[in-house]
Amino acid sequence: MSAKLDPQAATLNQVIETANPALLSMLSERGRKIYFPKMGILAQSAEARGKEINATIGTALDENAAPLCLPSIAAQMNLPKGATFPYAPSPGLPEIREQWGKMLLQKNPGLAGKLISQPVVSCALTHGLSTAAYLFCDEGDVLLTPDLYWENYDLIFGVSFGAEIATYPAFNAQGGFNLEALRQAMAARKEQKLIISLNFPNNPAGYTLLEQEVPALKQLLLAEAAQGRQLVVLLDDAYFGLVFEKGVYTQSMFVDLCDAHPNILAVKLDGPTKEDYVWGFRVGFLTFGSRGATPAVYQALEGKCAGAIRASISNASMPAQSMLLAAWKNPAYAAEKQQAYELLQSRYTEIKRILAAHPEYQTAFEPLPFNSGYFMCVRLKNADPEKVRQTLLTKHSTGVINLCGILRIAFSATPTAKLEKLFANLFAACQGE
Ligand SMILES: Cc1ncc(COP(=O)(O)O)c(C=O)c1O
Incomplete structure (x- = not known):
């Protein structure tokens, strides 16, 4: 990779390294180089906010400083123009990030009192996975997944980021999650860093861990981390909340892994796509958790995430974020x-x-x-x-x-x-x- 390390990226890396060197080495080369620009256009635009004449903004405004929009398009929306037409910030609207964070806590009561990052908005889960790969996956890195996995992992991790996708049999003879196969798959690898995907409810199988299966999986990952293995654990929670049997774990394993060990970085990927039946809205979230990570470390990771988003899609859909925020406030929701x-x-x-x-x-x-x-x-x-x-x-x-x-x-x-x-x-x- 040719680009030099920008001083802004170096500062983020230093924050991360000072708190936990393992987290820095979990980042890919791209992940180490990326940063969300605090200087440049965005900073100058922020400085000009509220001035009488603000000729910094890269959108068009009418003579009254409202978004210059076409009535035939505005007629399709019943939200205010300002919540529809402008760009959203790269990490997402501050309100939706805060609201999703609150909802995460309601849906996963086990997160209470745990220090995690603020959710960062992606263009739904596909882009969240792709952003996670950008940050943590170098050519030749290993992604471990059960053999039943969403086929787009091949394009995202394999084709786009050059990961080796290593699988293990999803189920054991008793019809449970094949913990032993995961243990063997980890033992068979020599790499110091492994990317592990956990997708419950699973696509395609429709399986979620039973409550009794959770502690052993956590224990297995903990033991691996304690031996010095660095684990980036992706919690692909695309179908979160759709659990149909008693005794099935209703929280995300992010709850169990976000503060498990300094060598485990839990990355939760979720969003309203399936949870709220809005497949075409293209809004999702990435949230980070690691034992001992400080608010400064989380801000550095969020900054890197925002940089990767700015470098790819710039920002996620403003109308979709605004519509979701309005819907979540609706008493009928x-x-x-x-x-x-x-x-x-x-x-x-x-x-x-x-x-x-x-x-x-x-x-x-x-x-x-x-x-x-x-x-x-x-x-x-x-x-x-x-x-x-x-x-x-x-x-x-x-x-x-x-x-x-x-x-x-x-x-x-x-x-x-x-x-x-x-x-x-x-x-x-x-x-x-
Ligand atoms: C397991 C899994 N992860 C992620 C996604 C992507 O979701 P989104 O439409 O939000 O990009 C899907 C969609 O089918 C999926 O099945």
């Missing part, structure tokens, strides 16, 4: 969200009923463990998954996804009344009918 949750839960319950009511299905396919999220998967016992997928399309007008030799069924997108037929079609297609 909580009940509406509960209603959407109950709809997805009722589909989950219906699938469990269908599988129990049709023991004959077990001759053709078995479900992988699932208890949460948008999806469930089936492993076929005799038939070829791609052939079955084609048969479903051509003979039964039914679409499912074939990945890694299993079929993924998105019950999030299937009306409840069609679920019975979906599984009957699948059974028939497995017989070649």
Whole structure:
């Protein structure tokens, strides 16, 4: 990499290194070089704020200093122009960052009293993952993930940032999270730094850790960190909150890892995309937590994050951030969200009923463990998954996804009344009918 280390980046690095040298060495080369410019255009623009004549702003204003916008576009929005048309700051609107931070605490009561960063706004989780890769992933670094993972990890970590994606079997023989496989996968690696992705509820499997599985996973990562391994743990919480069974962990493992050990940096990636059913809004958050990290360290990480955002998308959508902020203040929001949750839960319950009511299905396919999220998967016992997928399309007008030799069924997108037929079609297609 050719760019020299800017003094502003050097200052951030020094703050991080003084508090915890391990955190500095977890950063990628890009991550060490990036900074959010405190001088230059942004600083000069900030200095001119409120002046009688402010000719610093890189947007257009009308003769009354309101955003110069086209009425045909403004007519689509019922938010004030100022909450719609201007740029949002690179790390996100201060109000949405604060509000998401408060909501994180409500949704994860275990965070109470723990020191974590403020959430930084990304252009939804994909960009959050990409920003995390920018900050922590060098060419040849290893990303450890269960073998059931969102395929876009290949493009983000593998193709774009040159990581080696190393997998381990997601489930053990008892149908639980395969802790032993993760332990072996870590032991097999010599690298001092590992990037570990934990995605619960999982895409594609729809599995979240049981409460009883959490302490052992934490213990495993702690033991690894205690031996000097540096772990950047990405908590991909895209489907957070959609847990449908008792005994399943309802908090993010960020709660357990954000203050676990100085050699563990927990990076929480989450957002309203799936939590609030706003897939096209493109708003997400990155939040950092590490034992012993001071507010100054978190500010340095947030600054680096903001720099990576400024260098890629500049800033996330202003109308989307404003709409979300307004919606979260609406007294109807909580009940509406509960209603959407109950709809997805009722589909989950219906699938469990269908599988129990049709023991004959077990001759053709078995479900992988699932208890949460948008999806469930089936492993076929005799038939070829791609052939079955084609048969479903051509003979039964039914679409499912074939990945890694299993079929993924998105019950999030299937009306409840069609679920019975979906599984009957699948059974028939497995017989070649
Ligand atoms: C596990 C996982 N992480 C991240 C994402 C990306 O979410 P977003 O649409 O917010 O970028 C998805 C989307 O399908 C996902 O399944």
